[in-house]
Amino acid sequence: MNNVDDLVTIIRDEIGLPITIADTQLPLADVIGWDSVHLLTLCVILERETAQPISLPDVLEASTLQAIFDVAVGAERA
Amino acid sequence: MKTPTVATDAEIVGAPPDHVEETFSDLLELHRSGRLAEHYPAVPGLLYGRSGEDLIRAGRLLARVDPDEILARHPGTTALTVSVVGHGTLAGLVAPLTAELARHGLLARLHLGDFDSYVTDLADHASDLYARRPDLVLCVLNPDLIWSEVPVPWQPDDVERVWAEKLELLEGLVRCFEEASHGVLVMNTAPLSRAHTAQLIDHASRARLGALWREANARLLRLADRHPDLVVVDTDPLLADGVPARDARMSVYAKAYLSAELLAAYAREIGHLARAFTGRARKTLVLDLDGTLWGGVLGDDGKDGIEIGETYRGEAFRSFQRVIRQLGSQGVLLSAVSKNDAETVSEILVNHTDMVLRESDFVRVVANWRPKHDNLRELAADLNLGIDSFVFADDSPYERGLVRRELPEVAVVALDDEPARHVAALLADGWFDLRVLTEEDHERPARYRAEADRHTFLHSFDSLNGYLRELGVRVLLATATDSQINRISQITLRTNQFNLTGGRLQPTAVAALTRDPEALVLGIRCSDRFGDNGLAGAVLAHCEDDLVYIDNFLLSCRVFARGIEQACLSAVLHHARGTGATGVIGRYRETAKNGKVRDFYPQSGFVAIEAPTTAETVFHHDLTEIPPAPDHVELVVQLAGGELL
Numbered sequence: 117m118n119n120v121d122d123l124v125t126i127i128r129d130e131i132g133l134p135i136t137i138a139d140t141q142l143p144l145a146d147v148i149g150w151d152s153v154h155l156l157t158l159c160v161i162l163e164r165e166t167a168q169p170i171s172l173p174d175v176l177e178a179s180t181l182q183a184i185f186d187v188a189v190g191a192e193r194a
Numbered sequence: 195m196k197t198p199t200v201a202t203d204a205e206i207v208g209a210p211p212d213h214v215e216e217t218f219s220d221l222l223e224l225h226r227s228g229r230l231a232e233h234y235p236a237v238p239g240l241l242y243g244r245s246g247e248d249l250i251r252a253g254r255l256l257a258r259v260d261p262d263e264i265l266a267r268h269p270g271t272t273a274l275t276v277s278v279v280g281h282g283t284l285a286g287l288v289a290p291l292t293a294e295l296a297r298h299g300l301l302a303r304l305h306l307g308d309f310d311s312y313v314t315d316l317a318d319h320a321s322d323l324y325a326r327r328p329d330l331v332l333c334v335l336n337p338d339l340i341w342s343e344v345p346v347p348w349q350p351d352d353v354e355r356v357w358a359e360k361l362e363l364l365e366g367l368v369r370c371f372e373e374a375s376h377g378v379l380v381m382n383t384a385p386l387s388r389a390h391t392a393q394l395i396d397h398a399s400r401a402r403l404g405a406l407w408r409e410a411n412a413r414l415l416r417l418a419d420r421h422p423d424l425v426v427v428d429t430d431p432l433l434a435d436g437v438p439a440r441d442a443r444m445s446v447y448a449k450a451y452l453s454a455e456l457l458a459a460y461a462r463e464i465g466h467l468a469r470a471f472t473g474r475a476r477k478t479l480v481l482d483l484d485g486t487l488w489g490g491v492l493g494d495d496g497k498d499g500i501e502i503g504e505t506y507r508g509e510a511f512r513s514f515q516r517v518i519r520q521l522g523s524q525g526v527l528l529s530a531v532s533k534n535d536a537e538t539v540s541e542i543l544v545n546h547t548d549m550v551l552r553e554s555d556f557v558r559v560v561a562n563w564r565p566k567h568d569n570l571r572e573l574a575a576d577l578n579l580g581i582d583s584f585v586f587a588d589d590s591p592y593e594r595g596l597v598r599r600e601l602p603e604v605a606v607v608a609l610d611d612e613p614a615r616h617v618a619a620l621l622a623d624g625w626f627d628l629r630v631l632t633e634e635d636h637e638r639p640a641r642y643r644a645e646a647d648r649h650t651f652l653h654s655f656d657s658l659n660g661y662l663r664e665l666g667v668r669v670l671l672a673t674a675t676d677s678q679i680n681r682i683s684q685i686t687l688r689t690n691q692f693n694l695t696g697g698r699l700q701p702t703a704v705a706a707l708t709r710d711p712e713a714l715v716l717g718i719r720c721s722d723r724f725g726d727n728g729l730a731g732a733v734l735a736h737c738e739d740d741l742v743y744i745d746n747f748l749l750s751c752r753v754f755a756r757g758i759e760q761a762c763l764s765a766v767l768h769h770a771r772g773t774g775a776t777g778v779i780g781r782y783r784e785t786a787k788n789g790k791v792r793d794f795y796p797q798s799g800f801v802a803i804e805a806p807t808t809a810e811t812v813f814h815h816d817l818t819e820i821p822p823a824p825d826h827v828e829l830v831v832q833l834a835g836g837e838l839l
Contacts (some may be wrong), residue, residue: 130224130251132258153285156448157254166245172447 117165123185127154130161138140140181155184162188225255231263234271234301239602241297248456261303262831268784271301272472276464278308279315280334282343283450287334290458294465298474308565309449316367316834329377329471333367334838336451337412337440350394350402357410364414366411368421375423376703378629383411383462384426387440398740405657422701425467426630432459464625473687473698474627476605477583479521480570483532483539483561485589486609486616487551488517488741489779493725495542503548510613515550517617522555525635526626527577527642531559531569531586536561557642566593567600576649577642578751580690580787585625587616588763632681634728644724645752651724662756662826670719672832674732678717679704682732685748692749692759694794695810696785699734712736716766716833718749720758727753733766735736742770744780747794757824763798765831767820778815779803 117123120140127133133149144150159175162184170188178184224230230237241252274295277282288304295302307315312333315323321672323331343356356471364381371379386407394400407411411430418424433439437455444450450459469475484491486510489501501507502515522528528551532539539561543553546655553559557577560569566588574581581602588594589609598606609616611734628635631673648665655661662829674682683701686693707713718731731749735742744766749759770778780795798821800813821828 129226131256132225132255153288155281156283156444156450157289160454172443176447176672 117185117189120167120185121184122165123181123188126165127158127181131157135181140185143179144179144181156183167193201539208358212553214510221252221255226260229269230256230259234259234296235299236265237296238299241293242598242606243608244293244297246458249293249296249297250289250454253289253296254550256296257288257292257563258302261301264301269306273297273301273303274329274468274472275305275326276304276305276330276332276468277315277326278332278334279323280332280336281310281311281312281339282334282336283448284334285307286331286450288453289545290461291464294461295468298465300465300468300472300474307433309651313335313363313367314487316379317370319370324374327377328375330380330382330464330468331371331375331377332380333364334452334460334735335364335382336386337390338385338445338449338451339384341390342426350399350406353403354410356407357406361410365417367423367425368417372421372423372702372773376700378425378467378700379421379422380425380427380464380467381414381417383414383429385429385433387439387441388439389439389806407784420706422630424695427460429456429460432456434462435459447510451812462649463624466627469624470628470687471698471700473690475628475688476526476585477579477688478527478529478557478573478577479626480531480586480589481518481571481582482590482593482609483530483534485611486587487511487518487530488542489613490739492538492542497538497546500542502546507613508548508829510616512548512550514613514616514620517620519550519555521626521785523636524626524631525638527557527639529556529560529573531560531566531573532564533758535562539636553686554643555639557639558646565596565599565600566580569598570601570604571604577645578754585619628684629687630680630684632684634684637726637728641727641752642724648726659826662824665826666723666759666828667756667826668721669758669761669834670674670826670830671716671733672830674708674715675703675719676705676708678729679708680714681729682717684745685729685732685750689731689750691751692747692754692789692791693785693788694747694789694791695781695783697734697746697747710736712738714742714833716762718758718762720753722756727795731758731762733762737773737775740774740776742766742775742778744778747780757786757827759794760798760821760830761823761827764796764823765823765829767798768817769833770832771817771820775817777817780813780815781810782808782813 121137123143124137124140127135131154135147139147155175159170159172163170166188174187175184178187218775224233241249244252263272265273276291278287284306288306291304292302315321324493340353344352368379391400391403394403415426415428418426437459438453438454440451441453479489487509490499492500502511518528539559540553542549543559558573560573568585570586571581574584581601585605586597587606587607587609589611594606594608597604607620609619652782662692671738680701682773683699683704687698688695704715707715714735716733717729719729732749734745736745767778780800782792782795793812799819800815802811803814804812
């Protein structure tokens with residue numbers, strides 16, 4: 117996963133939500149169709165994609181999709 | 195990445211690629227182009243052979259599609275309303291459940307209960323859960339249900355006390371459910387993890403905890419003995435096959451107390467249950483021989499060269515044969531379809547000392563050099579069974595591919611060149627799972643074998659009438675007894691062709707009808723010179739004002755077209771007139787399978803009284819001229835214990 121575009125593709129193709137790049141900057145509550153359930157699914161997918169464990173508490177505290185990406189990529193690059 | 199062109203269902207179903215990535219591309223392409231609902235009938239083909247994360251991935255996309263849109267486009271789709279309640283976060287079940295039901299051609303209308311609201315959902319008859327009239331309610335139990343109430347520090351006695359309270363609560367909820375719902379409630383055993391047992395440092399206490407935990411799960415499993423609407427899924431066998439019970443992080447951070455893998459395995463079991471629940475249990479297992487029941491090629495290796503018996507691989511094939519025999523003993527019809535010479539195969543089945551399966555275990559053994567799909571089609575016609583009740587197991591990818599291409603309705607089990615894996619491959623999908631097994635099931639294979647004798651007998655006559663006269667058909671139409679309730683429910687669940695309305699009734703619904711003074715639940719038993727066919731049909735009716743309403747009329751495909759249905763209908767009409775009724779109402783509701791009984795009522799003097807809709811036609815019989823029972827049928831009628839005719 118190189119950039120936030122990849123995250124958008126994952127959410128569109130794996131979770132099925134038709135989000136755009138602009139949605140990655142919105143508070144999660146404002147992303148249409150998003151709910152906390154998707155967060156758990158996304159964690160599992162991101163761990164698979166990055167082949168790295170991700171801190172669940174950090175992801176659960178993230179307020180935007182961009183912030184989730186940063187946590188995931190941070191783990192990958194650490 | 196390959197970008198497939200998604201054109202028509204026929205293309206997708208007609209050429210199901212074997213390679214999983216390709217099928218996912220097709221599904222993904224349908225999702226991306228917003229056409230999953232449009233192509234929903236193609237989904238089982240696209241999900242063929244998928245499991246694990248790959249299937250869940252598909253389930254996530256399918257769960258995004260509005261079930262109403264699918265039903266609007268494909269009104270014939272069987273939809274099941276499924277409510278998921280329980281302790282903890284259960285959202286992880288949505289994708290696997292959606293996918294598992296879709297694999298079997300079913301559509302899930304899923305409702306997830308609020309977090310931890312299962313007690314009020316199930317106890318309150320006015321809850322939203324009951325208002326939705328669910329077909330299945332999954333009350334998902336997990337270890338935290340107990341551990342969250344165990345104090346710290348704790349002893350095994352504390353755990354025992356909490357379990358006792360929970361079991362009492364759960365049984366109370368089952369009773370509430372029985373009063374409020376006609377569906378099926380599913381619970382499950384709760385796994386015990388080392389994360390808990392190892393907290394006790396002495397082995398004596400650990401053993402006590404292990405024992406009391408299993409006793410509690412056993413009591414939960416036994417609840418199903420007393421409550422016919424309850425199914426308890428035993429999670430132990432799933433865990434024993436290597437599925438982890440929990441994921442520590444998900445458990446702590448997300449209150450998801452069962453692992454994603456366990457939820458997926460559980461969803462698979464629910465898929466099998468849903469299939470049985472909707473009359474989709476398979477009935478016939480068709481087996482290849484070379485490489486499937488024995489190792490090697492009979493035609494090349496000869497009867498002394500095939501692998502069966504005392505060698506390593508020979509033992510593996512014997513184990514597989516034992517499992518097949520076990521399935522056969524429960525009413526699964528066994529058949530062999532093999533590219534071999536018939537005499538050579540017969541010689542093995544009769545005389546090879548190491549074979550477990552014998553010729554008498556099979557309802558048919560077809561050994562010839564024709565394409566297998568032609569043999570399967572003929573076999574279905576011969577047994578008078580739908581081809582969609584067949585499961586076909588073969589170790590040859592070529593044969594499997596051809597059968598899948600030519601007969602997409604057949605469930606195809608992929609065996610490989612490792613016979614030790616055959617058992618797991620065959621049993622993975624619970625193809626033959628039923629809610630309840632009845633006495634009839636044990637007799638079924640013998641009855642189908644007798645059917646072969648009838649065919650031979652039929653061919654010795656010039657006319658069908660001559661055959662029927664000599665067949666000596668005897669029919670008993672009688673009020674159903676309590677011991678027949680499960681079988682009558684099973685007839686409604688299994689019978690697709692001679693099922694006038696397509697209606698299905700679970701055992702408790704049949705039991706309720708037998709207690710209703712206005713309702714008639716009649717069983718049809720029949721026999722002939724070749725043997726007893728057992729309880730092979732049912733008539734469900736009720737009286738209202740001065741009319742008798744036949745709510746459904748069902749007859750096993752083994753026995754129809756022998757005058758039995760006309761004899762029974764005639765008896766019902768006579769009974770109606772005898773009780774002072776002025777007419778009888780019958781309904782025909784078209785399904786995908788029951789076209790051949792469309793004219794059953796009009797052929798017996800009924801007249802359509804409502805303009806037929808695409809869904810249903812209502813017929814009336816004025817009881818002035820009642821067609822007699824065919825004279826080759828010896829009919830006895832016993833209603834409520836009295837012999838009336």
